[in-house]
Amino acid sequence: MPAYPFDEIEPKWQRYWAEHHTFRTPEDVDPDAEKCYVLDMFPYPSGAGLHVGHPEGYTATDIVARYKRMQGVNVLHPMGWDAFGLPAEQYAVKTGTHPRDTTERNIANFRSQLKRLGFSYDWEREINTTDPDYYKWTQWIFLKLHERGLAYQAEVPVWWCEELGTVLANEEVIDGKSERGGYPCERVPMRQWILKITDYAERLLEGLDDLDWPDSTKQMQRNWIGRSEGATVRFPLANHTEELEVFTTRPDTLFGATYMVLAPEHPLVDEVTTEEHADAVSEYRQQAQKKSELERTELQKEKTGVPTGGYAINPVNGKEIPIWVADYVLASYGTGAIMAVPGQDERDWAFAEKYNLPIVRTVQPPEDFDGDAYTGDGPAINSGFLNGLDVDTAKDRITDWLEEHGHGEATINYKLRDWLFSRQRYWGEPFPIIHVEGEAKPVPTNDLPVELPAIDSYNEILEQDAALSPLGALDDWVATTDPQTGQPARRETNTMPQWAGSCWYFLRFIDPHNDEQLVDPEKEAYWMPVDLYVGGAEHAVLHLLYARFWHKVLYDAGVVSTQEPFQTLVHQGLILGETEYTAYVDADGAYVSAEHVDEGTDTRTGTDVSPQPVEQEDIQKDDDYFVLMAHPEIRVDARSHKMSKSRGNVVNPDDVIDEYGADALRLYEMFMGPLEQVKPWSTSDVDGVYRFLGRVWRLIIDAQGDTQVVGEAPNREQLRVLHETIQKVTDDIESLSFNTAIAKMMEFVNAANKWDAVPQAIAEPFVKLLSPFAPHIAEELWARLDHAESIAHADWPEFAEEHLKREVVEVAVQVNGTVRGTIEVAPDAPEADALSTARADDNVARYLDDGTVRREIYVPGRIINFVVN
């Protein structure tokens, strides 16, 4: 039998909320009324359904939304589906199932799972990025980008992933493998749509300053944008008219440039290569091209390169310096070419040493410097007119000189590259573009949306041989006419990447059914920016950078009123599986202590060992290590792992709800620890919060199921306990410290259980405090306390200072910093009184008698310390 009837009351209140539109967002609000836009990163509805990580962030935002609502704030708290994407299409490729069918099924599953958790979303604002009424506006925004010159097509080397059958953005490829799925990718040149995010690099960087985001996330974005100040320097080429342009952050070291390096892909390689070196260079380039990005990084210890035989002329001293080709220079950064200054650059030093290239120091290292390249500050040497200047001054001086002589200028460079925006997939937003006589023309906005062609089954596409893009196989759809000229035209057959829909969905929630505008400007001005945005740290760069970029474009286009979309951002920490204890055994079945094991082998013998799970009962702690109880000399590993199907440690929220109820699950997820921290799941710990809810229930409901609160006025202690709880819970919600808020409510219940009876005037405010955390039980208790209206819009309790006061407090008495006793005095007791009470304590007196009191420290209500010797 459950400790309280959660299985009845949870569905009951979920029905009530839906029928009464309890969480409908206020319409036609007073523009001056306080608002709070509380947003979760909307999920991709995967086939696997919800995992326990989802409700973590969702519960946090739900608590804030419910709390703000009770404070009379207008709250927007919506939910939707980021439903375009590769998994549904990969499933379609395998089974022929239309991605729309898969997606609809998954959404239905996600929705019902979410509803079981009792979140206070305004479900009437649910959006779905695959809905033509939604992606009409995604396409509309693309046209804005196009109109503003921020979307262009180019033949560029892109990451092609054979397995996924599409190209991917740089950001989606990690170490030469796709971010999703980990499939190998290769660089191939293809004609693609590209968004000019680099035009916004500076603003994307500056905008970070005023955001209330985790520092680490801001830092990651800064690193990704990668601003660096330096100079462009143009080196004339010996025997050629062209110049070789490089970017350097150290123009002050120009006199020390002893060779040049071109990336293998650099367009001038053929120009500068002499006949004598042509074969070697061409072979090197082929080798470099074959290397995957992974191999390049793996082989980074050893730099390689070949001379071209060509020479450049150092503009500052007229010296001829050799030009090399080496793949330690990246084609995609700067100009794809560098001036190498081994004296002040460790990479160049390593290369110069290997190939016996000259090294000239142009900064005087300190006397005790014994390294190779010196990258620190110091006076310039061997540098003509720069000699004696410190690095910063020398940079300024040489930059001026370059500008005066037309050899270069100050330059700011960014690591950020333009955003590869097209994918060769069916299940994405079609581009609102037609091609007429080879020219890309935008589809007029009143012809939007350009809908995905209807197909009965994905097999229709599979059966056709669509070389690159599935849409290209559908001739009826591709062939169209230019609405302006009537000429025959072909539709763009690429689709947009999954990021597109999530770049602006927070705007659509504000006005989800508007078919005239993306969002009504008045409503947008009221609700934006998002006041609290909660989602995983895995989106620290991609989604959050792309969305900021689009938002700034929309701001420039006058569509939105704020420069930044998300004012406050919080990442919920990952929830790991239950802690696992692992012992290791060798081939003979003998235990191998964990400190000798590294990646499945015994480091002493090199033989394989196999992991063996151990129950917690068979483990003990010996100093800093866990060991087997039966073999204390054998250490075992104790750690929690990321939940995964393959490891079999996934916890399904539905199972937890079946056993403990949604309120307990919500409460546990918040009680585990700080929201932003990584935390291991522990099902036995769910018992703790579940028991707490049972105690809350029995505090107010007796064994017969009747309400048992009393009408009497509360006493001083009851008021103090209540008001301390109000204060703590309120403060903790504001700071998102939900774990300590719950601990305080537990303390309240522990205290209240000792009372003979609970006054209604105490029970009611407490139920309100509990309601954002455990809304179902709170609604039920609220109703049983004789309220006809939902607690969702009841007034949040306020604490009164007068009830927090204590008559006496316990003060620790230390002698020489060690506590020797405690005394009870008024919190504001005069020093003389407090000290004499302290001296009167028997144990304190013992220590005072041992010497002379040299000093007395008294912090009222806190501590007394006697310094004695």
Next chain:
RNA sequence: GCGAAAGUGGCGGAAUUGGUAGACGCGCGAGGUUUAGGACCUCGUGCCCGUUAGGGCGUGGGGGUUCGAGUCCCCCCUUUCGCACCA
């Protein structure tokens, strides 16, 4: 290698400006209650010594500042997460 964050009982975790370390929960122990319980209630629970009173030691390690340090400063170790030839 570079950057950031974090190391507190058997476990998850608490601790305003430096002021009684271990709130709250799990687990464990004792008792009560119940036909029974993996239900519920009460008490105890950092480690060591001591029957009690009390004492010693304790927030990754070492040093320092202070009447007083989990908290501040310096050095080191470990873990996690980013980035990784960006000129």
